[in-house]
Amino acid sequence: MLRIKTLIRSAAALGIAAGIVASAAACGSSSSSSKSGSSAAAAASGGTAASQLRLGYFANVTHATAMVGVAHGDFAKALGTTKLSTQIYNAGPAEMTALLGGQLDAAYVGPSSALSAYVQSHGEALRIVAGATTGGAELVVKPSITSAAQLKGKVLATPQKGNTQDVALRYWLKQQGLTANPDGTGDVSVDPQDNATTLDQFKAGHIDGAWLPEPWASRLVAEAGAKVLVDEKDLWPNGQFATTNLVVSTDFLKKHPDTVKALIDGQIAANAWITSDPANAQKLVNSELKRLTGKALTDAEIARSFTEQKVTNDPDASTLQTALDHAVAVDLLKKTDLHGIFDLSILNAELTKNGQSAVSDAGLGQK
Incomplete structure (x- = not known):
């Protein structure tokens, strides 16, 4: 015990x-x-x-x-x-x-x-x-965002702090020269939350994107008009x-x-x-x-x-x-x-x- x-x-x-x-x-x-x-x-x-x-x-x-x-x-x-x-x-x-x-x-x-x-x-x-x-994980964002540099000052979601997509997002941001600290501070604010909440928050315009597993990335694309900024397969050898x-x-x-x-x-x-x-x-x-x-x-x-x-x-x-x-x-x-x-x-x-x-x-x- x-x-x-x-x-x-x-x-x-x-x-x-x-x-x-x-x-x-x-x-x-x-x-x-x-x-x-x-x-x-x-x-x-x-x-x-x-x-x-x-x-x-x-x-x-x-x-x-x-x-x-x-x-x-x-x-x-x-x-x-x-x-x-x-x-x-x-x-x-x-x-x-x-x-x-x-x-x-x-x-x-x-x-x-x-x-x-x-x-x-x-x-x-x-x-x-x-x-x-x-496979099956993507960073989907508002259509107006076309580059990593445009994420500065934005709010992005992940399923939970420390989960696989959360780590992937924070590491990718670091590779782009952007900070996303575990306490929520930094160039980009990462807001871990339930996936269903993420869909609602994106539709309402309260967040700018999210790094999500399937089917949630597809749901943001199909239901909320998000676009894919990063397909995680592109970041790994042979996908x-x-x-x-x-x-x-x-x-x-x-x-x-x-x-x-x-x-x-x-x-x-x-x-x-x-x-x-x-x-x-x-x-x-x-x-x-x-x-x-x-x-x-x-x-x-x-x-x-x-x-x-x-x-x-x-x-x-x-x-x-x-x-x-x-x-x-x-x-x-x-x-x-x-x-x-x-x-x-x-x-x-x-x-x-x-x-x-x-x-x-x-x-x-x-x-």
Whole structure:
């Protein structure tokens, strides 16, 4: 108990805990559970199947893997008798506070938020066990803004302080010679807020733009007349960067590797279905967005969102050190040895079993 309290205090010191209640309320956080009578999680070495798996994710297109895994039944089928309980979050910092506090066993989350939890727990709290999404994040602004220089004195939004898009925006601004300090001061004021609030604030003219994941960037473009100033894919080699990864509590992974294996099997199945049947995948994700948020996307918005990102089982491990370097550069994290943050052993075994290529941990696997 003392260790958990210490982790939560550390997370709060970084700003992770700030807004957890507001985030949950603003995005209409909800939970669901599913159960299957057949057991498909019996073939992992060591540990026992957990009676329950508590999984966090976002109502975002960049979390299509999770939404399809739940709604298409891939997770339930793979987990067998293990009950799946889900919780929805607006952004990663609040979600990682829940994981640090023992309220989640696994989570789909952006790399910067995963890094925050890893750094604050001194490498103890979690392991990245798979990728989920690459791409799907943009800086969208008022049409009158055509250059970085015009952002001076402007207000830009992100999903939450310290989340993946927040770090990306602050680092990009620094590269343009503009300051955006963690306390809100500087050449550009960064105002972290719930994504739905960002859409309303942009429509009302109270903010000038936002760095957002899909579908929110597409919604600002389609519904509010925003234009894309920066597509984050253009900032990374070959346009490849992790937007969403699957992380698991280290303690849960040690106790229940067979359940983690089942979750990964469900993900592999979900991603295979999304890739093979994108039209129906878009429809299913859109129906889940309506269920979770109360509002479906237009056909144009869901289509644009899907073209901006793609599902993957590869965590793009080679980009994680860069993500940490960016967070350090904007004073949101401290330098940390990342060796041990990845454990892709189960993923690679299951990929190989399914006739797919193993993925790299970029030398940052278990010590």
